[in-house]
Amino acid sequence: MRRRQFLHWTGAAFAASVVGACASHVDAGHGAVGLAPSPCSAAEAFRAARRFADLSFGQIAYVERGVGDAALFLHGAPLNGFQWRGAMERLSAHRRCVAPDFMGLGYSRIPERQSLAADAQAAMLVALLDALAIPQVDIVASDSGGAVAQLLVVHHPERVRTLLLTNCDTEPNSPPPKVKPAIELARAEALADATAQWLTDKALARATFGAAVFRDPSRFADETIEYYAAPLVSSPLRRAQYHAFHLALEPNPLAGIEARLQHSKVPVRIVWGDGDDIFSPEDARYLDRTFPQSQGIRFVPGAKLFFPEEFPEVIAEEALRLWRLG
Template identity: 85%
Template sequence: MRRRQFLMLTGATFAAGVVSACVSRVDTGRGAVGPAPSQPTDAEAFRAARRFADLPFGRIAYVERGSGEAALFLHGAPLNGFQWRGAMDRLSAYRRCVAPDFMGLGYSQVPEHQSLAADAQAAMLVALLDALAISKVDIVASDSGGTVAQLFMVRHPERVRTLLLTNCDTEPNSPPPKVMPVIEMARAGTLADATAQWLTDKALARSTFGAAVFRDPSRFADETIEYYARPLASSPLRRAQYHAFHLALEPNPLAGIEPELKRSKVPVRIVWGADDDIFSTADASYLDRTFPRSQGVRFVPGGKLFFPEEFPDVIAEEARRLWRVV
């Protein structure tokens, strides 16, 4: 029954983390964008670029491209830094782009008893930036990465130049209701087994998870499924940490954060997939009216939770626009 529940609950509940109050601050995202790179980064190239930082938290996997002022890309669940490959292709000419893998997801290797909660992830990012001699960043974040980004920003405002948020948790909606069945699967110890099925049945991955979080799940390539799912089921420890990551989503890691967000001086841009049924457009509007220096909301027609992977041109356009604010 649990497996049937998993398949029927849209698959989007895997998202960990899985109109506007002022119309003049909203656009629907039909602006011009530049051409895509002639040779997009594939899984093999991203794997070859992977590096590890030895930190008190463990060996943290990351990919880095470009030079100059740094931009930090924070992924959702059950993804890893590969989510941002398209955006990095387009933005590495403008920033030193760093995409780490969160503890408990991706290819980071952490000890058995390391906390995987959002506040520990934020502390890990501080240590990573220190190891890379990066003092200040532009943050681009999605899904549960948006939770960590908000915590990082209020605790280390001097280290954040700008913040670009896509569909993600907000204090009133964390964890969202559609994620609760997945948290229950993690509690029962069945979530990793369900994810591992993707490795032998790619069509299942596309028809459940892919259909829920991408506008066009047919483009959820086999190599992408492998890159995301393989490490999560690679050992008993990794399976346990995958479960622990989800269990750490409650109680609400953003509880009480709103007053601090309202005092923020960081310029923020919100870019939201309009067809996401996990984080609704109301969440985008909440963020827009909460951040004093919000640069408004752009809704992406047809975009679901992980639209940044399908529409990296939108992320690149909005990041460059935001970065010119400071």
């Protein structure tokens, strides 16, 4: 029954820039070997561009593209940095775009006893920026990544130049009720099993998770499902960490943060899918009221939680607008 509840809730231009790397997987900061270029998919290109930063938190996976002032892209759950491939393609001419994988999600390699709570994720990101010699960033964040972004604004305001938030946690709605079934599955150590079904039944992934978070789940490609789900269930440790990530969503990581956000000097733009029933338009209006430097809200008609993957041009347009102000 719990599994059915979860399934109900979860209801390549970028490749061109790294096509030469598709013949090999770049890993741990080492360059690609000298193999002949071959055509590759968006997922293959992203995989080939992946690097690892060796931090005290573990080996943090990230993909980087572009030069100049940096932008940090923070993904939601159970996704990874691949969520931002379309936005990075459009914005890398304007920023050094960095998309890390959170601890417990994606391809980051984390020690067994490392905390996966939001405050630890924020501390990891600061360490990552230090390792990459990045003093300040424009943040673009979604879902649980938006909660971590708000913690960065409060605890490390000097590192945040601007903040673009899409559908994400707010203090009054973290974690949202629709995520509770996934948390309960994690508590029962069954969430990884439910997610593993997506790898053998892609239609199920589209009909459940895809329908819950995308306006057009038919565009949730097989390779995207593989790229998101495979690392989460790849070993007993990764399964346990996937569960631990969700258990760390409680208690509310944003409890008590509102008063400090009300004093933030960071320019903020809010871009919200108004078809999302996980984070409602009221969450967007709350953020707009709370941040004194809010530049307002853009609602995307019919868009759901992970619309930045479907409509990266909207993210690029709004980011450029905000960055001109920041």
